[in-house]
Amino acid sequence: MGISLTIVFFCCTALLFVGAMTARKGTHFWATRTLVAGSTLLLIGSAILVIFGLLMTFQNLGRPFLLAMGIIGYLFALLGFLVYLIGFFGFCARWSATGKRNAELMEITAALSAAKQSQTQTPHPTPSS
């Protein structure tokens, strides 16, 4: 049960990592960098925990080594979670501002395009002789 939950956690953190790397390809700012850093730490932490779980199940290694590995994995995962959370708050704020700006710009470009079209269609008045 424990190892399967850890594997599910690893898959979820891999999803976060892929999402953060995709977000980098858009407008790159402090929050996307923080998301990448946080998701990387989460992925490393969850990978260590998966290895820790497998070693606990199938190998008979010394307790201090396994304990150290488990603690390191949890610390990485916790730090990664906090860093990701900070990045996510900044990301949501920027998302909101960009979404509203996007809607504004669509209205502006529609109005400007309509004005351009009506101006090009209106014939110039011919002067009377």
Place this chain on the structure above:
Amino acid sequence: MIGRLIALIIPLGIGLAAFLAVLLAHNGHPTKGTWTLLISSGAYLLLALLSLVASFFDFQLSLGGDTTENLILGLLAIVGISIVGIFVGAFLMTSHWRELSLKTADLEKLATQLATERDEREAQPHSS
């Protein structure tokens, strides 16, 4: 008791802050990702709040062995699903960011170009 309360308040606080952040994002530009996050974080928040209230009042269920066990398992399943939903929602949102930000940048350029053309047209002297 106090340790238990603190252990419940911290996840509740984080869940509430995350929910408000997602609500702000959803208000700006709603997508599948924001909807998924909103529903998942809302469910998580509700369950965290219920746990805190139950812990505060030292609430003990006495519905009978199997019913209580099934209820707890059901609640745990909802927590698990909501947490997976949060991960999926975060993935959907972050992968949509590229499209949103690049589209907005293109619209900025287009709007600037159209505004410049309009100003040029208005500045042109009418032929006599």
